[in-house]
Amino acid sequence: MFLIECPWCGERDMSEFHCGGEAHIARPDQSESMTDEEWAQFVFMRKNSKGRYAERWNHAAGCRRWFNLLRNTATDQILAVYRMGETAPSVATDEPVTPSGEAPIGSGNDAVKLMKPGEAL
């Protein structure tokens, strides 16, 4: 659970918001000439990145407006909030050091980590 800074209402509890999934997926212009494969890419395929991830949120129980959020999905740290139509700002964050970014002992949950990622056994 995290607090989200709505660009219009300020900091609110995450439960007030609705997550709209990956951001910056533009609806294709030439939809009538697209192949099924291209449609599949647009409709279904997702980046699902571990680390830096741009996503859309809606302040459903507040101003009901959409905005973008840049978040580190490995830590849930919110890196930036920016409005629809804007491009994601470049904010530094700790990306996973291996594909999973997890230590050989412990879990993905920071709170119960026995070792830090990258630490040798």
Add this chain to the structure above:
Amino acid sequence: MSSKYNVFNLLREGLQGHTGWQAQWREPKLKPAYDAVIIGGGGHGLATAYYLAKNHGMTNIAVLEKGWIGGGNSGRNTTIIRSNYLYDASAAIYNHALDLWTTLGRDLNYNIMMSHRGVLNLAHDEGEARTLKRRVEANRLNGVDSEWLDAKQVKEFCPPISIDVNMRYPVIGATLQRSGGVNRHDAVVWGLARAADSMGVDIIQQCEVTGIRTEAGEVVGLETTKGSIKTPKIASVAAGHSTMIADMVDVRLPIESHPLQALVSEPLKPLIPCVIMSNAVHVYVSQSDKGELVIGAGIDPYVSYTQRGSFDIIEHQMASLMELFPIFSRLRMMRQWGGIVDVSPDASPIISKTKVKGFYINAGWGTGGWKATPGSGHAFADLVAHDRANAIAAPFSLERFVTGDLVAEHGAAAVAH
């Protein structure tokens, strides 16, 4: 393998102070080459290894596990077993799994504590009752045991439940799958690991895959934190981290990874005789053999890999539990945890070849993979061995997201995605 477990060596070890038990599987060194490598040492990965060795004679294979076997979602689920899905394709795979579960303990010579105690799926309004009754009929056509109970029969089958008509969402009936139930997840993982190891499968723990080597669109090997391996076949069963593995060969997946939480209460005397699931008030609960209530609910609505979820999800599931079982109002919860589930757009799994020859993927089980463990491993092993999907795996190809031939099981998945 250590000797076959039976009552005689239990007795002998009992008299000798349990000093003679051997390790259940080896700790082998990574070999430079294997006939196939399975990424992920959870239930599905180990079941794949077990059936590859047992049914297809492929014993020169390795299971690579980033942490320890069964430490991911296999150790984090609520162990509910059922097969009452709507569509033919789902009924085929989940019922196949249920058939395998019934004899798996004997096959593995390992007590997996399989308990066919029955699974209730509650209906709280007329619309839900209609769709559940439709599912009962669809199940029966597919040979899945399923029946409809009215509220009174629900109360008889599960006495602690409240069927008070003045509830916000009263229980008006339920489907019952008597052959459904629960088992012990650790025992399944250990039993599969022991059996696979005894046939020569190398189980390598604390070994993370860092890259996959391909030549001319074919898998030739992979890099790990313990060295590189040559192999013509890679079978990815990495659950929440499937995307990270598929990214290594530029295969895009329609998967989003979400946290799914569960929690257990303090232990109680035997009280709940079955598994109860409710889509509408959204909670599912069963009682473990230790007496703890094992409680789960929906996924957190955003992509995250943190293995922890939000408090409001727990709040909702506790409120739902209180509504169904007012007697639990003073029950204390002991532990809470989260796992990362790979959610697919149609709430059905992906068991598939990919555009990269020799790279196979088993993913997208979302919130309901545990029940399918042996069926998933069985079908996936067949695919990996023959490079061709069998009748059970075929409907779950990655290709269905292009053709549109989806297996939309959001209703039967019973957990909001």
